[in-house]
Amino acid sequence: MQQRLRPVRTGLCLIAIATTLVACAPSAKHTVDTGATSSVVTDPAKMGTVTLDEVDFWQGAEGKWMQDTIDAFHTKYPNITVKRTVKDWSSIMDTLTLRLDEEGAPDVVTVNNGWQSMGRLAKGGLIVNLDPYAEAYKWRDFMPSTILRQEQFTTDGKTMGEGAMWAAPSARVQNIGVYYNKKLIQQLGLTDPTTLDEFEKVCAAAKAAGLTPIAYGQTDKPISPLFALSDVLGSKDAISDAVYGKAGTDLTATGLGLAAQRFLDWDKKGWVMDNYQGLSSTDANAKFLAGKAVFAFYYSGLVPSDQKNRADFGYLQLPQAADNKTIVATGAPADNMAIGIRSAHKDAAALFLDFLMSKEAAQITADHGYMPSLHDVTIPQDDPLIVQEATAAQQTEADNGYVPYFDWTTPTMLDTTASQMQLVLAGKTTPDGLVAAAQKDFDAFVATNAK
């Protein structure tokens, strides 16, 4: 037996050794694009006939918004065709590093803000430094600084919110806010709330009348109520400092703890949807859209433009509790598009990004019933919900109140805050414990990043 196996064994050993030699240590294949060498063409006529491969995640009614934007671009520049590939969000995010590095990599892709996606792709040299194009097209001139920061990373990969621009924001913004059912509030004999106090009064009345005040499901670990309430109860600067990695930031000031406490109190009063522990956000939102709850904390765009009872719903961007006036809102462009480093048509791709940020694109956004941004456009007045949403976006912009999504703080912050929130609601930790866990996550990341 031993004898007979020897050649096989030797063979296997040889193969193993050979593969070890072949598979050498991991290494960085690309270096960060400093933008120094790019020559920029902005004249569409000089770009020839080009087909751009584009990857995004918009489906359903929102898919139509993106398609119409793309069609309008093609109508304006007939020599450039955009070939769209639609994938769901997480499969794009999970595979971008591989996808951007392969043969036939896409020219234009959706990336996410934050370290985990944009930061890593920029650092890894997989997306194009947009600074030369920003210069040529004057992008920085019209963009609010709060939005611009979300697209910036320094070329040494150590700081977010400063330095080169890596992605272009769509002319559509998405805030976290409160949707409410106007019809149900009317039935309660109340008026639409405009402040946190009024919100709580409606909740109390709804509970007394046997209605579900707040739609919520948590199996998919949502963070929208937590972040929305931090904006209302916390400090705008603290949130921005934390997200943009300012060392030594005390997360207590972000309002995360107060937010968790407030939501916990609501839960104890029975204001949160029954059995939320076993529901997903999708389940809870479906119930809300079916008129089974008064409020829902969610990203704007919750009520689809083709929703039958759309007229029943209203949108509220809660002002800060301190003065019941100033708006601070977690918000970001609905899409951020970057140019793949292997793209053979970078100039045409940049022209597409320029269109994505244009006034025309913002108008298409409004016409589809979503929150336009970057430009003032005509809001369709026959749709009260989009009027409310657009007003909220304008107000946030006017108050310079945009704060980035808190989960961009570190690559693990999304799971840290979401899991901690579940623990708080289950009584397994306290709101202070949540803040401590987030602080630990933050400090650890800032420390490794400083190396």
Add this chain to the structure above:
Amino acid sequence: MTVDAVSSNSAVVARASAPHPKARGGRPRLSRRTRQRLLGLAYAAPALALFTAIVLVPLVQSMVYSGYQWDGVSEPTFVGFDNYVNFFADPDLRDSLVHVLVLVVFFALLPSALGLVTAGLLGRERVAGDGAFRVILFLPQVLTSIVVAIVWGRVLGPDGPLNTVLRAVGLDVLAINWLGDFTWALPALGLIGSWTNFGLCLVLFLSGMGTIPKERYEAARLDGAGPLGEFRAVTLPGLRTHLTVALTLTITGALRTFDLVWNTTRGGPGSATTTPALMLYRFAFKDPQIGQASAIGIVTAVFCLLVALFLSRMAEQR
């Protein structure tokens, strides 16, 4: 082509493939056994090449990666065994190991035990329509895991069929959020696994029982064994190899649990249902630490290997 051409061609072929008679003296001729071995290796070569490309190379790659801290795109840092140490030191990762041990009970031990009992009951005599039973019981094994996850997600949902039934019979206390409860989420997931694997175990054991000679049962009966004695003296020893196969498949399956958890609880509530495979996915794709992900993968693979080795040793003994 002329006949001559064909014959000369084939002569060339023949000369090339068969060793030339004169060459015998010059070079030592390969022994018959060596030639056979080489031939065997040649036959196995395509499979070996494929195996090397899709198993061995990634395996070695993962081993190398696991020694680094690397986000997958930028310059990596060598950290030695830190990622392995971290696997056992990090409380979240350690918890995931505990969870997976609980899942082993539900995915492997429970279905095997139930399968044995059921096989013992069903396999003794032919029951009318037992083919249909087998198909029905085996069905969960055939279903795609995502379908299983979605269906059970619904069944165990707060207003799902299970709770509806519980409430209908007055057991409102038991109608809890199975997948949303810190205590019950893991056992609930485990039971889904038991349901899936039960059919596999049963079918394996039933087919095993078919191979046990009837005479042994008769002999046992003549010796005065009751049904329980028969099971212990004849059925169980006869099913030893089948039990090994069932346990190996289900335990390694449990150790690798990902899809069921990801599609039902995402490791929640809190981190009550995380598994090493879920953490691996998180480290490989969400929070890119390729080195940590590789270390988890290697440790899981080693565990699976140890389980397989241990079980096959057990089967060979006696």
